[in-house]
Amino acid sequence: MTTMHNKYKALLIDLDGTMYHGDSPIKGASQLITYLQEHKWLYRFVTNNSSATSEQVADRLNAMGIFAKAEHICTSAQATAHYITEQHSPNPPKVFMIGEHGLRTALVDAGIEITDENPDYVVQGIDKSFNYEKATKAITLIRAGATSIMTNPDLLLPANGGLIPGAGSIGAMLQASSGKQPIVIGKPSSILVQFALSQLGVEAHEALVVGDNMSTDIAAGVNSGCGTVLLYTGLTNANNKSYYTEQAGCDAEYIFETIQDFQQFLTNE
Template sequence: MGTGIRGLLIDLDGTLYHGGIMIPGADELVRMLQREGLRYLFVTNNSSASPEVVAERLRGMGIPARPDDVVTSAQGAAAYLAEQMPGANVHVIGEAGLREAIQEAGLNLETDQPDVVVQGIDRELTYDKLAAAAAHIRSGARYILTNPDRLLPSEHGLIPGAGSISAMLQASSGVQPVVIGKPSTILMDVALKRLGLAPEETWVVGDNPATDIAAGLAAGCLSVLVLTGLATGDNYKELLAAANCEADVVIDTLPQLQEYIGNQLAQQRQRR
């Protein structure tokens, strides 16, 4: 990696934790970034929880985190809509984090005559909710999808994600959504803007080639694949090939990532 590092966009689930359990070294990695004065944000495709809830969850595992450190696909969707359609009426299929983000962006929650349908994960999904959203989209409402993840890890194994709900909505409306979350550049652009850094100064760190690494590539960032979650030593080459992308660096563990960053920073200081 020839370009200097000034900031990181770090995935969460599978990268820093599994479910409610911290991946070894995640706490020390974040503390090291703080000591070195590197900017960082936690970027998640999860649209269900607010940044406050995500930060509290991280702190509960021992990982230092503030709400301002978190960028969710719900925030990305809200920022995108506030710019494209300020003051729009929005019909939401989703959970509290998505509804809160929509309202905080100055958009209106509207169920009868929306300008746009925004859909994320909804673990209280009903047939009536799906039917209403599909009818709005067929009637001309724009369709925004927070993230394309078809499966989500849970304590009971993999469960249907926002992408699986979207498959039903696309089939019943005949409309493909604008996708906000990784691998789309929309969420990455929101995160880079908040970070205040250029893509070439920023590393994207994650465990999923199809979302994290593909998003880094699309945004012009450097990418680090960590073999701590979805990608493992056994399958990462196959996953990268399926995602049609290459990671700049592949690292086994978070302590090794911390060491790698330290070495890169030492080289940068020498070059100065």
């Protein structure tokens, strides 16, 4: 009999809305990760967040009781650095950066020079100190020929019970002003997913993308050729699912109300 573990080798798991809300873990998150470890599933936490390092993300998960090591985390910042070095090999690339600590750390760790003088790329993520001066510099460099890269297209981010502009909002401004469309790294682009797959050493058809957002998580899985699991733990629920399916232009292969339901499915299969 074909089981889920025969069909798939790995899970690529979203974080915000799938594992936690704010600083509160979603019921069943910790137990799911324990189950995956006990049953020898490969997995990565895959996040569009470029502001934090993998160590910081792991610390946050552990503080919520969800076991994680830095090696379990794949951020859009890490995938961006990997993409640039792969595209620009063998010469060390130069980057003008709009972003925060996580993005800077990923770029520097990859041997990328951060500069505002004749960069090869303008790399932009979330930046809470973004200002008109940074925008002007970025637009000038893009129009002069630097390749524009956006870590992720999220327009809004949850914060303290409300919403704040995300990296995609800054990116939309730069795109409109420069007239140049950026290369997008994070979900729903397949680049971040492919980066996570390469870390695990598995093919797309051997992995399940697990998330709560049709337009990012599920779309990224579909775009990458992975299986997809939608959880009604965050943005999407039974009442709005048809709307978000239409917005995403795709559908999930498997749908579960809770993390516990998903874990039970893996157990039964």
